[in-house]
Amino acid sequence: MSRIPRVPAQRANLLTKLVYRYTRRRFGAVPDPMAVAAHHPKLLLASGIGELAVERAARVLPASVRELAVYRTAVRIGCSWCVDFGTMLQRNEGLDIDRLKEIDDYRTSPRFTELDRLVIEYADAMTDLPMRVTDEQVAELDRRLGHQGVLELTHMIATENQRTRLNHALGITAQGFTSGEACRVPTP
Structure with missing residues (x-):
């Protein structure tokens, strides 16, 4: 159990619900770090954008x-x-x-x-x-x-x-x- 609880989908704002939907489809579940970060939707969004950008940019190494x-x-x-x-x-x-x-x-x-x-x-x-x-x-x-x-x-x-x-x-x-x-x- 994390020190800060997950934000359940029913209490999430629209943006967070969209993030949950995307990650559930992609990974089979909503990653706990995202569900905890949902307490701060702006940081959740910033982190998600950063992760996607790094994923797309990091293609030099095998x-x-x-x-x-x-x-x-x-x-x-x-x-x-x-x-x-x-x-x-x-x-x-x-x-x-x-x-x-x-x-x-x-x-x-x-x-x-x-x-x-x-x-x-x-x-x-x-x-x-x-x-x-x-x-x-x-x-x-x-x-x-x-x-x-x-x-x-x-x-x-x-x-x-x-x-x-x-x-x-x-x-x-x-x-x-x-x-x-x-x-x-x-x-x-």
Whole structure:
């Protein structure tokens, strides 16, 4: 149960009802972070527009790289909702979600490529407090992904840091988009 309750559809304004309808069709349920954010309809709208814009713009990296970085960030911070939702998104993209069970062993697991390992290390470095990103990390990622790829990767990790920290602070936990298909983060 989140620290702030969801806004039920019957109490939602027209805009929020439209958001609920869209997300229910797209994801099979209204995501809890949206239902909680519905208490502030202007922020809900701003967040939704921002998420759609990022989704449409982030097309330089392969989905497997982009989603792996986002997933690792959620695991690292401990947002069970983001882990749950991220697993569903990867499954829907046709990506290998079985490898997510081995994400903590990424350095030795044969399920991760050398690029995957660099991406995971970068996500960890960006997520740690204080951040510990190095010039060498960025240079190697730039060599492999190019400027646009590094910018997209960095943006996606930073965006997931925002999402996971917001959800974690509000006590929003796994909603059931997956059924234990990947790593499960302990709920607070």
